[in-house]
Amino acid sequence: MADERRKLMAHLMRRVGVGATADELDELVERSYEEFVEELLQAEASSDPDRDLLDRYLPTSTSPEVPTGWASRWIYNLATGRRPLREKMALFWHQVFATAYFKSSHARAVVAQIDGFRVNGLDNMRQILLDLSRDPAMIHWLDNSENHADAVNENYGRELLELFTMGIGSYSEEDIKAAARAFTGWTFTQPIPFYPYSIGDTAFTFEEADHDTEEKVFLGQTVVNGEDVIDVIVQQEACARFIARHLYNFFVADEQPVPSWSATSPRDPEAVDVLTEAFVESDGDIRSVMRTLLNSDFFKAARFQRVKSPVEFVGGAIKLAGVTPLPDRSVARLSQATILMGQALMNPPSVEGWHTGQEWLDSGTLIERVNFAVDQVTDTSKPGIASIVARVIAAGDATPEELIDRCLSLCGPLEVSEQTRATLVARAAAEGPLRVRQGAIEAAEGRIGHMLQLIVAAPEYQFA
């Protein structure tokens, strides 16, 4: 029972964050699951107290001109922060409302968008969409600054419906045109250009003279402006179902890629029904939907049903190895690691975001993942690895089976197939039982470190 409880808490932490250390799980198993979920949901959005350390030691990320340094900070925060769900919700909305730096080259605007998701990520869908529609990075990304009363640009109106809220099949071309007209005049202030010094900040501005003030018919209702359009969208069951499926895909189990959703049924239609209902009943309150999701049986049963995204993988690996409170130069390389694995934060390949699930894995990215994780656990002096080694040794001499089970338990706990376990046990058995007597400690540490390398290279470690 206690073992199951530990596995459940570990599962929760993999989904609301990037995992938990064995020490953290020791504390969490003593707590009520539901109360802890509520604590995660109610956590304030304010920045972590150690933000000043990142400002000091990654100073260019404080005044970002490219997203990589700030992305490294974000991954570091995912692994170390005290409000993991806030960071994870920001990552979720970044995946859904995928906005890239490469078009604008304005890192401050893109970073500001992510900061907005940290604040509003659990709010009502209306607020989230309103903030999104007023976000300069999004306005530029989907050309709403080019959307004028006398020259309508439909890009934002189209993607708002197709990729952000409802999906193909839930609206007509006329609805797209009406939505686009409603958002005319929603633009941003001109920031100071990059040269000769640095980019300035920008903010939403409404150009009334450039706004189409006529009434429009949108999804059968009369609207005038963008706020009206958002109100109508959030009332749609299609919106509730679309967001529910996104949340299921991100937090519960891998779905098909988003572009195929109009032609494929959800992996678990009943689960999506439950989330849809929570959305409708709460009038689009994302915190309520997440409460339903995290407390549901389908969530609790979905252990290791998702391929970790590169950000989750890197964040989880550095958390396992142990992150020191003082950022060192390795932090600066975190975003580069995820880029090599196929996920450049704040630079998604397109407005569709990243294709997730099995599509994260190919022969190249898998090698990058394995190498990264093995590198992390190789140094047994790292605090997380040292802690695992100490725990294994403290439990005394071990048969090869016991050695593997102890290591698996402390790496997650990670649940592996019988075949994987047998392979690991066979490798451990080649060196006989683990002896932790005085004089044999150093050899034991080396063996445990080697086992950890094999474990993080196992197929099951790719899953959350």
Next chain:
Amino acid sequence: MTTETRSAPRNETRTGFEVLLRAGFPYEKTLGMRRITWYPIDIALGKEGRIYCLRRGPFEVGGVICTINWEDEDLGQIVRPPRPGDGSGLEGGWVWPVGIVCDADERLIVSDESEHSITVITREGEVVARWGEHGSDPGQLDRPAQMAIDGEGRLLVVDTMNHRVQRFSVEGEYIDGFGSHGSGPAELDMPWGIALDAEGCVYIGDWRNDRVQKFSPSGEPLLSVGLSGDGEGELNRPAGVAVDEHGDIYVADRGNDRVVLFDRNGRYVERFLGDATISKSGRVYLMANAKVLRLRDMCTLEAGKRFRAPASVRIDSDRLFVADFGFHRVQVYRKEAYPLRAADVMAHPGAPNLETV
């Protein structure tokens, strides 16, 4: 660069004055631009008007020294890129360079807070020495930050994670040090900046305590200025610190995007928010770029004058140089002040007075 002082000497001594008549502290000039003085984290003022800007970035590791002059000419760069797996030998590159000072021979001394090292190079970039051992014993370093050179040519290094200041020869021989971790009087918490006055007193930017502390040359605490916050006289993670001939204390109040001035007694005097104009190099760039000219005409420019995360302040006679980190430039202010003798001013009344005429 001319270095003559404008402070009219109404008094024979600059430190023995009773009151400082503060006539003004106007903004004077902006130097550098993006890609030249990119992310300046510290400045060293050399001979013949040479200004050495230590760049941290533009990426998350690496650094460059860029030399400019008062005419804003780009005099070249010294580049020492980090190399994977390099040791602590003379070939080691900079990973997280953070502090730079010039010695009397205009050798440049650079601290690296990732490598716990100090590099001494000629101004042509030839490495003279590289030293520093990671640790907490006397003479060892844990994230060295800014440095200063005293009147005897000794190097004082802020040893951030050991929460102390250590004195070395420029070649790295340990002499002595002081400081301990904490938030109480005389204690330090991750200090960053350092400056020395004419008497050899040491001013430390006590970063995580949001204050500046003044110590005697032997490390006795003398003064503490600043409280946490963003109000008058308050500081938010101060970085560099400087002191001028009048004992005025300048603080790069990095978290508040400003520079704060305290007098020699620790009284708050004023703040500098940034007044940048277009530097000469910036004008040359702008005049050749039609798109940027147009876009600048479409935006409000006030925010572009302000400091963004200033990291360092340095004094050269009556000039204040500010490393405007986030805007990739150096802003210069010039002080106009007149030291007055006790005989020139009323005796201190001991209390504020509404009868001011």
